[in-house]
Amino acid sequence: xxxxxxxxxxxxxxxxxxxxxxxxxxxxxxxxxxxxxxxxxxxxxxxxxxxxxxxxxxxxxxxxxxxxxxxxxxxxxxxxxxxxxxxxxxxxxxxxxxxxxxxxxxxxxxxxxxxxxxxxxxxxxxxxxxxxxxxxxxxxxxxxxxxxxxxxxxxxxxxxxxxxxxxxxxxxxxxxxxxxxxxxx
Amino acid sequence: xxxxxxxxxxxxxxxxxxxxxxxxxxxxxxxxxxxxxxxxxxxxxxxxxxxxxxxxxxxxxxxxxxxxxxxxxxxxxxxxxxxxxxxxxxxxxxxxxxxxxxxxxxxxxxxxxxxxxxxxxxxxxxxxxxxxxxxxxxxxxxxxxxxxxxxxxxxxxxxxxxxxxxxxxxxxxxxxxxxxxxxxxxxxxxxxxxxxxxxxxxxxxxxxxxxxxxxxxxxxxxxxxxxxxxxxxxxxxxxxxxxxxxxxxxxxxxxxxxxxxxxxxxxxxxxxxxxxxxxxxxxxxxxxxxxxxxxxxxxxxxxxxxxxxxxxxxxx
Numbered sequence: 001x002x003x004x005x006x007x008x009x010x011x012x013x014x015x016x017x018x019x020x021x022x023x024x025x026x027x028x029x030x031x032x033x034x035x036x037x038x039x040x041x042x043x044x045x046x047x048x049x050x051x052x053x054x055x056x057x058x059x060x061x062x063x064x065x066x067x068x069x070x071x072x073x074x075x076x077x078x079x080x081x082x083x084x085x086x087x088x089x090x091x092x093x094x095x096x097x098x099x100x101x102x103x104x105x106x107x108x109x110x111x112x113x114x115x116x117x118x119x120x121x122x123x124x125x126x127x128x129x130x131x132x133x134x135x136x137x138x139x140x141x142x143x144x145x146x147x148x149x150x151x152x153x154x155x156x157x158x159x160x161x162x163x164x165x166x167x168x169x170x171x172x173x174x175x176x177x178x179x180x181x182x183x184x185x
Numbered sequence: 186x187x188x189x190x191x192x193x194x195x196x197x198x199x200x201x202x203x204x205x206x207x208x209x210x211x212x213x214x215x216x217x218x219x220x221x222x223x224x225x226x227x228x229x230x231x232x233x234x235x236x237x238x239x240x241x242x243x244x245x246x247x248x249x250x251x252x253x254x255x256x257x258x259x260x261x262x263x264x265x266x267x268x269x270x271x272x273x274x275x276x277x278x279x280x281x282x283x284x285x286x287x288x289x290x291x292x293x294x295x296x297x298x299x300x301x302x303x304x305x306x307x308x309x310x311x312x313x314x315x316x317x318x319x320x321x322x323x324x325x326x327x328x329x330x331x332x333x334x335x336x337x338x339x340x341x342x343x344x345x346x347x348x349x350x351x352x353x354x355x356x357x358x359x360x361x362x363x364x365x366x367x368x369x370x371x372x373x374x375x376x377x378x379x380x381x382x383x384x385x386x387x388x389x390x391x392x393x394x395x396x397x398x399x400x401x402x403x404x405x406x407x408x409x410x411x412x413x414x415x416x417x418x419x420x421x422x423x424x425x426x427x428x429x430x431x432x433x434x435x436x437x438x439x440x441x442x443x444x445x446x447x448x449x450x451x452x453x454x455x456x457x458x459x460x461x462x463x464x465x466x467x468x469x470x471x472x473x474x475x476x477x478x479x480x481x482x483x484x485x486x487x488x489x490x491x492x493x494x495x496x497x498x499x500x501x
Contacts, residue, residue: 014353028207067207068200075196083189093360104186120186121197128202140206143195149360160360161389161410165471167454168408172477 003066010058017058019049025067028072035146036078036094046081050074075144097146100167104175120183127177131170138163139170256386257355257364262289267447270296272303276310284319292354295368296334298375308333321358322425328356330368345417346397347371351378353388362387362405384448385411396463399489403458409450412458414466414489423489426497427452430485431472434496438481464490469499 001020009017025049033046051072063069063179082094110127128136138156153160186194264278264286270293280289291311297303314326331339331413332352342352349371351424353366365388367376381388385404392401398418414423428450435442444450456469465488472481482499 016501022236063199065204068203071203072196076193078198079193096360098188098192101191104191105186105188118197120194124195125199125202128198133205136202137206138323140198140202143192144198144203145206150357159451159455160362162455164405164407165455168451169477169480 002110006066007058007062010055011062011084018055020053021051021066021070022047025070028067028143032071032074032145033078035148036075036082042081043078043111046074046077049077053077071145075146078094093148094146097142100171101143103171104178120178123178123183127174131173135166135170138166142167188430196242232454235400257358262293263290271440272297272300272307276306277316279310280430283436284322287314287317288319288322288325288358291322291329292364295329296356296375298333298370304333316486324356328354341399343391343393345393345400348416349417351391351400353391359387359409362389365404367402381411384409386483390458391419392458392460392466394460394463394466397461399460401458401460403454406449409452410454410470411450412454412468414487416489423487423492426466426485426487426494427470427472429494430470430475430483430496433494434483434498435474436480440479440481442474455482464488470496472496 001024006020006024008019009020029047029050030043033043036041037046050070053073054070057073061069131139134156138152141152141155142149147155149160149163151155153163156163191472201480264274273470274296275290275294278286281287291314294307294311297307309328311326311329315323315330317323317326328339328341331337331342337350339352341356342350344350349369351369353363353367357363365381365385366377366380367388369376379402381404386404386406387404388402389405389410390401390403392403393399394401398416400415400417402413402415404413410427412426414426415421428444428448431450431452432442434440451473453471454468455471458466459466461467465486467484467486470483470485472483473479474481484497484499486497487493488496
């Protein structure tokens, strides 16, 4: 079913909206949660919470891209659950992704240099639009979809070390770019 | 801001960018190249143990969560209690419910190779793990069985000119590569042949020369790659080539070339390692200077006997 038709079902408050969402985007949502969480019950719970959140948000919100809208919801829910879970249950692989992102953080962050998420993301979006397409896709697959380096390498038919090196440099360049824009996060 | 906040903020990346990375061409295609031989091993064993073909079918179809290991330390590979190599401990670990212990035990049981009785016992005990739901455990079991049964069909095995075979255990246990120890079977004797110290945490590639007398080994850390050549006839090893190339190119082009105390070079091999002839290896390398502010894409050529390295900037 087309996204517009699914959104129409939400607006009409038809419960088929949830069925159709699950049919079309269930696997996509679970894949995003699975990259963050370890436990299959947690993943299932996140998926159900995502459908509920979508049900509550549409309307009044009308997503322009339903996949990105749902992906963003399940990513946030999974991250909250990840933070909530105790250290033993944490997904080490996802922890590496967070460690990598730490490289973009400034060593000299002060209270005064805390930024609103909206302001920061505008700069990050600007940076991403300005870089090479493949670099951008690798970066988004790693830090939005939380894919493993191995998976990204397979997807893009390149070696893992090439993916690692491109990620490393994109992160470095992002840090420099943020600093040039006057943002020390 | 902490790293989790930053990750959360990344969630607000524009829809258009997210969609771009979600196009069909980028759907994951499972690698198939290594399945052929593992299925072969499974079938060979099945022939002797059971006539069921379900095993191979299960092997291909099942997918599940794998144990995740970031670094293998000697301590983590020992499993309690720590003693000299004791196969009983690893056989016992196979009966546990701990996938990580099972994975370690399957790999470590390869070390039973030199003792005929223990070798056959290990083979028998590992065989059921060809049906494991974990891809990592199934692959490890297939590889261990390939070695212990002396089949030697695995693509992870490298054959050298002197009739020896070399391989790593814990193959691709991490996103970054395999355990940084190379094992060798020569004259039917298994031995720990060569190992690497920090920062070479992972073995990522091993490429023999055409005549099988030299072996190029690529290792990596989370930040850098490293390349060394071992000549098995002379028992000699080359200098580390990536750092050598970085220093040489830096000197040639008057670029400040500091060497870090942790020996991380922040440089990478960006192509396959290719033997041009039996004495000359060539690869593309991305060399980093001034804390990665300067990146130079180069072609590195190394002649082993002459100990001569040539670094040319790649014109893109």
